[in-house]
Amino acid sequence: MENIRQVTFAQPSFFKRIKGMLGVDFYRLFHTPLLYIFLVIAALIPALVSMGGEGEATGMFTNVWQIIAANNPLYVISDMGEYANMNMVFIFGGIMVSIFIGHDYKSGYVKQLFTTHAKKQDYMISKTLLGAFSMACMCVTYLIGGVLSGAFTGLPFAVNAGSLLCAIVGKMIMSLGWASLYTFINIIFRSKFGISIALCFVLGTGIPVVGAAALIGNTPALNIFLYGSSVYACLSANFVSVIVCLACSGVWAVIYNVLGTLTLNKRDVY
Amino acid sequence: MNAVEIRNLSKSFRGMYAVDNLSMTVPVGAIYGFIGENGSGKSTTEKLICGHLVPDKGEIKLFGKDFTDAGVRARVGALIESAGCFPNSSVWANLMMQALNLGLPNRAEEINRVLKIVRMEDNAALKFKSCSLGMKQRIGIAMALLGDPALLILDEPINGLDTDGMRIMREILVDITQNLGCTVLISSHILGELEKIATHYGILRQGKMIREISAREMDARAKVFVSLRTKDMQGAVKVLQKKFAGVRFEDEYIRVYDADDTEGLVRYLLANGHVVSEVKENKIGLAEYYIELMSEKEEA
Numbered sequence: 001m002e003n004i005r006q007v008t009f010a011q012p013s014f015f016k017r018i019k020g021m022l023g024v025d026f027y028r029l030f031h032t033p034l035l036y037i038f039l040v041i042a043a044l045i046p047a048l049v050s051m052g053g054e055g056e057a058t059g060m061f062t063n064v065w066q067i068i069a070a071n072n073p074l075y076v077i078s079d080m081g082e083y084a085n086m087n088m089v090f091i092f093g094g095i096m097v098s099i100f101i102g103h104d105y106k107s108g109y110v111k112q113l114f115t116t117h118a119k120k121q122d123y124m125i126s127k128t129l130l131g132a133f134s135m136a137c138m139c140v141t142y143l144i145g146g147v148l149s150g151a152f153t154g155l156p157f158a159v160n161a162g163s164l165l166c167a168i169v170g171k172m173i174m175s176l177g178w179a180s181l182y183t184f185i186n187i188i189f190r191s192k193f194g195i196s197i198a199l200c201f202v203l204g205t206g207i208p209v210v211g212a213a214a215l216i217g218n219t220p221a222l223n224i225f226l227y228g229s230s231v232y233a234c235l236s237a238n239f240v241s242v243i244v245c246l247a248c249s250g251v252w253a254v255i256y257n258v259l260g261t262l263t264l265n266k267r268d269v270y
Numbered sequence: 271m272n273a274v275e276i277r278n279l280s281k282s283f284r285g286m287y288a289v290d291n292l293s294m295t296v297p298v299g300a301i302y303g304f305i306g307e308n309g310s311g312k313s314t315t316e317k318l319i320c321g322h323l324v325p326d327k328g329e330i331k332l333f334g335k336d337f338t339d340a341g342v343r344a345r346v347g348a349l350i351e352s353a354g355c356f357p358n359s360s361v362w363a364n365l366m367m368q369a370l371n372l373g374l375p376n377r378a379e380e381i382n383r384v385l386k387i388v389r390m391e392d393n394a395a396l397k398f399k400s401c402s403l404g405m406k407q408r409i410g411i412a413m414a415l416l417g418d419p420a421l422l423i424l425d426e427p428i429n430g431l432d433t434d435g436m437r438i439m440r441e442i443l444v445d446i447t448q449n450l451g452c453t454v455l456i457s458s459h460i461l462g463e464l465e466k467i468a469t470h471y472g473i474l475r476q477g478k479m480i481r482e483i484s485a486r487e488m489d490a491r492a493k494v495f496v497s498l499r500t501k502d503m504q505g506a507v508k509v510l511q512k513k514f515a516g517v518r519f520e521d522e523y524i525r526v527y528d529a530d531d532t533e534g535l536v537r538y539l540l541a542n543g544h545v546v547s548e549v550k551e552n553k554i555g556l557a558e559y560y561i562e563l564m565s566e567k568e569e570a
Contacts (some may be wrong), residue, residue, distance in 0.1 A: 024371045028367060110354070115347070117343045
């Protein structure tokens with residue numbers, strides 16, 4: 001009953017592999033409710049932080065755009081108003097990425113991926129891009145939610161439009177670095193996504209950077225960290241701020257992708 | 271060329287070897303039955319071939335190339351332990367994701383093709399979590415069949431299925447092995463089922479390959495034994511043991527393993543006062559061969 005047939009093995013290019021992996025991830029992203037839930041959450045956060053029980057301003061903000069970013073890069077947080085801005089997207093983004101990757105492992109789907117031509121680096125790259133895309137989308141819904149809730153509370157809209165644009169673009173660029181960090185955390189803890197979520201929350205809130213700032217002061221040196229650069233993208237941001245965000249996000253994305261690929265190559269898949 | 275060639279493969283978990291210096295060869299086109307008791311290293315070996323586990327040492331080649339080669343891996347399909355599907359997604363969506371991962375051009379067509387093979391074409395809209403165990407296993411096979419695999423690795427696809435599920439699965443496996451023309455590596459405890467389709471066997475014990483044999487070789491080497499019944503079974507056994515070394519009393523029959531001449535055997539018993547009421551010649555099957563091999567190793 002032996003069936004001998006001629007078999008050929010075409011070498012899939014890097015782009016074909018990545019296209020395939022991204023195809024899977026984005027198909028899943030758009031065909032499950034996870035992204036939509038988090039987009040709604042991102043849109044609701046500004047309303048929750050800017051409005052009181054009966055629609056009155058809480059007094060934390062004096063301008064609508066402070067819901068998006070702080071006036072200046074304040075690494076040391078002295079009040080809730082300085083903290084509660086678009087950076088919160090990165091906390092919720094971490095939770096979303098954790099659930100997404102955790103289910104890859106929990107369902108066993110990851111073994112289907114790695115049985116075929118997918119390489120470990122493809123997995124890291126794809127999940128990073130997916131996380132970055134999701135968080136960037138969350139930034140947009142946060143922005144919409146922020147403007148609407150700001151308008152509802154009657155806060156003034158006066159702002160330097162260029163700086164605001166730089167701040168928003170800077171924060172959206174930071175999504176890439178954050179997504180790579182969260183992907184790395186999740187491939188360490190895999191199906192135990194409760195631990196990943198907790199860790200993403202700790203790092204996403206910037207506790208280590210806020211702590212460091214409390215010790216060494218409000219210095220731009222903290223921009224080497226993801227949270228530092230995310231804070232740097234503020235309402236006094238300029239083109240340099242965007243470049244700083246791009247460099248920080250890009251460098252960390254490369255570092256975490258290399259570390260993640262090494263970890264995946266050294267460890268059993270499940 | 272061999273589809274799978276493994277040399278000195280080892281894998282340990284916390285110092286315990288699950289696969290110990292294992293070497294094996296699966297020829298192209300073979301249906302290779304992987305046999306061994308629980309914990310013998312079958313699943314671990316399959317996971318190593320699939321790249322799910324990192325080997326401690328050893329070499330794995332698939333179709334003459336390193337097993338990590340993306341070109342070869344694109345033509346490997348596997349069902350290891352479970353289907354690996356998202357429970358809240360539909361059967362169709364799960365298959366679509368794997369088709370996207372493989373970069374297949376005619377995805378819908380390909381999904382319909384594999385669903386037809388596993389007799390699930392009417393259940394594509396079902397959520398994976400609402401499928402029965404048998405259906406889940408069949409979906410796992412459908413996932414593995416996407417992209418026309420040259421090597422199919424199936425880990426215990428029949429286990430845990432009810433009679434009907436087993437019947438359907440057997441039909442699917444026969445269909446795959448006879449019509450799709452891919453090399454199949456299949457592990458199972460149900461040796462009777464395996465015997466019907468396998469062309470080669472690999473027998474594992476405690477992580478080691480103890481015997482690799484083709485179905486043809488096994489057939490040629492398979493011993494014929496005579497089973498018979500008499501009125502006084504105990505007495506007949508005593509008489510037979512004087513002349514033959516391989517005499518056993520099993521399943522209400524006396525089995526004589528080293529008798530060349532059945533008629534002579536009956537005459538010998540008659541001459542010693544034992545009338546044979548029933549006699550038949552049998553061939554040792556896979557199950558008996560496996561049990562005998564295991565007991566030999568245990569004694570050794």
